[in-house]
Amino acid sequence: MAKPILRVENIHKKFKGTEVLKGLSLTVYEGEVVVIIGPSGTGKSTLLRCINRLTEPDSGDVYLEEQKIEPGKTNLNYIRQQIGMVFQDFNLFNHLTALQNVAIGPIKVKKMDKQKAYELARKELARVGLADKAANYPAELSGGQKQRVAIARALAMDPKIMLFDEPTSALDPELIGEVLEVMKDLANAGMTMVVVSHEMGFAREAADRIVFLENGVVAEMGSPEKIFNNPEKERTREFISKITRLNSVAKDREVL
């Protein structure tokens, strides 16, 4: 495989006495799409937030390429520019138009010339299929459109890796598809991605590797074929079949 972009080593994180991450390690390689699945409360979101230090881990190391992220020593804001993040509930800036939402990062953080930043923002909006919504405010967009703007916003910083924290969980079923399409396009374009998601269809199609997280550690990981068809652990099999069943129930309901 290619060179590692992200290395997480032996991360521990406790919240109020409950240990959520218990010595988790994970390496992500350039161009790889890693989908993280696992029961709720196993620290999937916490893991993503520990990577860009929105949450400070209790112990353990994170490396972006060769650079170790050290509190106090590393320029955290510079590291974060290189790690795109997409949130479950979009977190768009409500007082800015879609175009401004995408351009503000380059303008304020990278000190890019405004004209250039807006040009870039238009390009990124077009990339997620929202060129015609540039002038709309978040409140005027559907959930799926909001999430696509959020993806464009992260892309505008030209990140080395993108983290997705349950990007479709807050969406109505009929809006999930458009977001997953954008994510698949990104994956095909070679973006390195870590995706926390229970969209098994997406995982099957786009993932290079599926990581099953349980009780704060990696319980099992492997190619989609292996995890879906031939998992080593009984627990993985149980979880996959449960999620797949829920997915198909949701699909049936959609059809009705």
Added chain:
Amino acid sequence: MIDHIQYFISIWPELFKGLVVSLELSVGALLLGLVIGLPMALMRTYGKGIVKAFAVGYIELIRGTPMIVQLFLIYYGLPDLGILLDRVPAAIIALGINSSAYQAEYFRGAILSIDEGQGLAAQALGMTKQQAILNIILPQALRLVIPPWSNEVIYMVKYTSVAFLIAVPELMARGKMIISQTFKPLETLFWVGVIYIIVLSIIAKVVDIIEKKLAIPGFQMSGED
């Protein structure tokens, strides 16, 4: 009826001068309150340790004491320390300090009502905390604060009437003077009240227009989206 109107016409020049002073006091005090109140709100919301404790202490001290005590302290008390203030500056400082504590709490409320996720998203883009506050949180909070802030404007125009206790010649003080000359308290106070109502209605309308002008889709407090 004609009598009443003629009486009003006769006292209007005097009352108008008072109104101008009242509005000067209001503008001065509101601006001073803003200049102190906004930093206090930021210190109380984002500050830690002594910074936060200072802001909390200041706000609670000011809110917890009567405005009239603050006014008298500044006008009658400070000279003991060698600080002599004219009536109008003393009134503006007292009203402004009083207002700053309330404004700080309005701002804090507005800041806290912006969901935390937007701040996280800003930081995830690589913004510093200050950049996130300046570019993301404050532009929204300042819009949200307009309705409660307009309340403060209206309170302030009325509260300036306490300045008549240190003989600032504002609207109420002029009314009192007129009463002592004409012995017509009821008629005089009636017209003073009418002036307050008309001026405050105009101010409320103006604030309303400003609020609508600055409104962003999906962002109005009064729901018309």
